[in-house]
Amino acid sequence: MAAIKSLIVFAIIFFQVVQSYCIYNFLEEGEFTAEQRYSRVILPTQRFKKRVTQGAAECCPYTTKDCSFHRVKGDIAVFYITFHWPGHNSEKFTVRCFTGGGLKIKGSEKDYHAYCTDANGVVTEVPFVLSLEKIPDIKY
Secondary structure, eight states: OOHHHHHHHHHHHHHHOOEEEEEEEESSEEEEEEEEOOOSSSSSSGSOEEOOOOOEEEETTTSSSSTTOOOOOTTTTEEEEEEEEEEEEEEEEEEEEESSSSEEEETTTEEEEEEEEEEOOOEEEEEEEESSOOOOOOOO
16 A cells, blocks of 8 residues: 555656646637747757647647756746648747746637746736747846
């Protein structure tokens, strides 16, 4: 019985350590590509980059270098977001959130919103900022 309790405690600790942040698509139509802007990988092709289909989610453990710059919960996560609407793609936007939480994108082509849930469960609406590709680096 003690072995089972020890295993349960280990599992709880393990899963807290490898907790992911997730990006959710709650759009009425369309999908989007989310790409992590800042990470410790050398090549942009190694960054977390996923196409998130309607009703789906893509997750990434914040303990990996392609998902979080400092590999800690609560770190700033900046994403490039490109919408793929029926018939065309949007311009590239940036959205900021935090590792260890989640980013939910909701709405329609004419009225979409992003909501960041931080590692403590606090939800905040965050703006989409038109990306000019050359975003100043965050000073760590």
